[in-house]
Amino acid sequence: MKKPGFIERHHLWTEIQKEASKKLEAVIKERDLLLIRTAWSDQHGIVRSKSLLPQTFFSALENAMQISTGTFLFDTGDAIVFNPFVPGGSLDMPLMTGALNLVAVPVPDTFKILPWAKRTGFILCNEYFQNGQVMPFSSRGILRQSLVELHQRGLEYIVGLEVEWYLAKLEDPMLAIANVGTSGKPGEPAKVSAVENSFQYLLESHNPEIHDLLRVLAENLVEMGLPLRSVQNEGGVGQFEFTIALCSPSAIAHQKTI
Known part of the structure; x- marks a missing residue:
């Protein structure tokens, strides 16, 4: 056996x-x-x-x-x-x-x-x-235990993520041996340039510059099963926000790849 x-x-x-x-x-x-x-x-x-x-x-x-x-x-x-x-x-x-x-x-x-x-x-x-x-x-273990404790109190935890991040064009990854750093000592940051012009908030006229990039990201996240809700540009150059529909913490934790 x-x-x-x-x-x-x-x-x-x-x-x-x-x-x-x-x-x-x-x-x-x-x-x-x-x-x-x-x-x-x-x-x-x-x-x-x-x-x-x-x-x-x-x-x-x-x-x-x-x-x-x-x-x-x-x-x-x-x-x-x-x-x-x-x-x-x-x-x-x-x-x-x-x-x-x-x-x-x-x-x-x-x-x-x-x-x-x-x-x-x-x-x-x-x-x-x-x-x-x-x-x-374990982050996932702590989450599971927290949900059990909430359930015991008759409570339910609902999560809606608002993820803000920056997108830039890579010009030089700075991967020469002298630049890459060691354990506990980060290497030199990559050299980048902007993907859009100006500091503007929710500017529709920026969409032609960044639409194709955001479309690829949105397509991949949706294909992964992530409940993507909205995509928008924020105030900074290359600053964007993706929002995720309300769902259980366990469902969000299943999408850790983001």
Whole structure:
């Protein structure tokens, strides 16, 4: 009799997720995918990932995937700020002592095919210790626990995102070895130029300059299943705002690729 894998042994999937996982192999083979990006979020909300070949990914759907504890020892500049080789790993957590691997469990109902990356799938993961205990710094784990607590109080949490960002034309990526920096020390910023003229807010006459760029972004986000609501330019040069329709936090968390 086949020994249960890590996911089954620790009862980490819902029935819906179990059914979704059964369909993934057929989808991956039918679409001839070469790589599946398995992604998780560190305590800063930064998305980390490993790309798996299909057969390795199918194994991860049973036994999950070993990942380094390292991504939870860094600050936002990737400098190590916690020493894992002291008792408790500098975090007063015995399971963090010695920088043992964590276990990333793919979440089947978050699987997407990336429309902008050839033959590439994407799936989010939840992080656990080797004993099946939830990694307490997991952003998705904190969200799940918060939603449980809200439900216990008879409350519901609804999210509507307003994402503001800047778009610029790349002139020089500044990738010479002298410019790229090291861990904890960012490299030289890329040299860029503007994609539109002037400081104006919601200016219709700017649309001809930036319409094709925003259309490509909107098409890809919609194809990913993101409930995109509106697209507009803001006050700064190259400053834009995308708004996302109201939905549950879990639905937004499934779209971590943005």
